[in-house]
Amino acid sequence: MSIVTPKYRAFRGSILHFLADPGESENEQAYAYFADGLMLVKDGLVDAVGDYVALASDLPANTVITDYSGKLIMPGFIDTHIHFPQTDIIAAPGTQLLDWLERYTFPAESRFDNEAHATEVAEFFLDELLRNGTTTALVFGSVHRASIDAFFTVAEQRKLRMVAGKVLMDRHSPEYLRDTPDTGFADSAALIERWHGLGRLGYAITPRFAITSSDQQLARAGELALAYPQVHIHSHLAENHDEVAWVARLFPWSRSYLDVYDHFGLLREGAVYAHCIHLDEEDRKRMVDSGATAAFCPTSNLFLGSGLFDLAGARDASMRVGIATDVGGGTSFSLLQTLGASYNVAQLRGYTLSPLLAFYMITLGNARSLGLDQHIGNFAVGKEADFVVLDPDATPLLARRMQSATSLAERLFLWMIMGDDRAISATYVLGNLAHSSTETIQHA
Incomplete structure (x- = not known):
């Protein structure tokens, strides 16, 4: 009998996902944010997400880490x-x-x-x-x-x-x-x-x-x-x-x-x-x-x-x-x-x-609106690993403005007012790269 080895992938960067509707008051209990985070994906599903320091030492042997330090990883x-x-x-x-x-x-x-x-x-x-x-x-x-x-x-x-x-x-x-x-x-x-x-x-x-x-x-x-x-x-x-x-x-x-x-x-x-x-x-x-x-x-x-x-x-x-x-x-x-x-x-x-409510709405909120939140919308363990990588330096003006942003909410606000397709550094489907601003992706 052959033994199938699980396919692990790890992604490092700032990580944000929502657990609930943050409302207009931007309830901090409604989201999880890791300034230096790590997400582990196994066979296309989220296996773990948290602080890099806390998770990196326990990675399975030979796990390759894709490093997006300085960028923000969010659900698709x-x-x-x-x-x-x-x-x-x-x-x-x-x-x-x-x-x-x-x-x-x-x-x-x-x-x-x-x-x-x-x-x-x-x-x-x-x-x-x-x-x-x-x-x-x-x-x-x-x-x-x-x-x-x-x-x-x-x-x-x-x-x-x-x-x-x-x-x-x-x-x-x-x-x-x-x-x-x-x-x-x-x-x-x-x-x-x-x-x-x-x-x-x-x-x-x-x-x-x-x-x-x-x-x-x-x-x-x-x-x-x-x-x-x-x-x-x-x-x-x-x-x-x-x-x-x-x-x-x-x-x-x-x-x-x-x-x-x-x-x-x-x-x-x-x-x-x-x-x-x-x-x-x-x-x-x-x-x-x-x-x-x-x-x-x-x-x-x-x-x-x-x-x-x-x-x-x-x-x-x-x-x-x-x-x-x-x-x-x-x-x-x-x-x-x-x-x-x-x-x-x-x-x-x-x-x-509010920017936190806005980004909730296009991730977990829209997943709930479509009745698909059991599969997608955030990085809860077992959910499908569809995610995007946002680039704060996508344009010269955005990069300049980001230098003076003092909070997560302000950075999100800048992406939603000044961002477009150029801000998408990469898009992943089931943990696999599906779009890159720097690479050509060949589809089957």
Whole structure:
């Protein structure tokens, strides 16, 4: 009988991860920070984390230490809402939501019936996520089953933890992008059976938004949700005033936009609704009671003029809130830049987003929002070793400004206001280097 030797890897640097929501008061019990830390990874999982001096003497024989001294090691960033077929229309000249969909989104998505095209875009899209430190995302595909087969194939090859779904859309959209209630149900069920739970992959039932799905299609989506309670639900909600008004005309029986999804059985644990800008108190309470998550998409909301998400109000109501880039309405793959925009939106609403809360939100907070915190989000022993390495000297200006930073919170604030993809020195997936600012990574 052969004996398999565990594969150990060790990483030295400053290490930060969160244990709980730090709140606005930046509760020090909510995180662990090691100025000179060491993390031991065994077979892709966290085996130990702590002070370097305390752990180094007990390392297994012949363990190689990758030294990131002077840099900050954090759990991989998590994006709660992004569209991979919109990669090539990021920064398409701004109009508001409904016109932007007609002019840019729908034509771009028409190409995703071609699996070769979908594969090429998925490769670039995942490269870009990793380059920006994002190791997990909740991802919209297109209406084409091929788009999700291509996406999951590439993600599984890279051993990434990703959740994605085929769009359901049978009206108020170009004919060439429509499915039907029955074909949408059948394709989604087949994709769930093939991909959900394979490796680190998960599926999301994905009606685009209430406007583009008939009552019959939303009802069939609800049947899927009932048949597959373990999968996510992913859509858009209350992004734009014109959109909200159109939903009210299409569903005159509904109390609100949220009520439409609730009526069809699409509001529960594992449901993630992007935007949620124009909600009332009753909607917020229903979101809380159902366990659903709101994905806050600040760069998209600003770019398309949709409105300012009320982060303080959502937190006061105890809503689950994730941070999301929403590419391609969003203007950057970088969750650092997205945090900067989140801070600005909150400021305009009279709320100050603390840096510790911000970084909690894109790590453990977003993992909790997606119900994935048993696997990812912090460095608890046994969790998957997805992590990023942040460089304080990524740009001359950032390096200069960091010299006068006097606390961890101030350094985090500088990364979230001044940081972008250049601040990501390296990204690791299951303890393996997946992106480096100094090396070329070859993917299988």
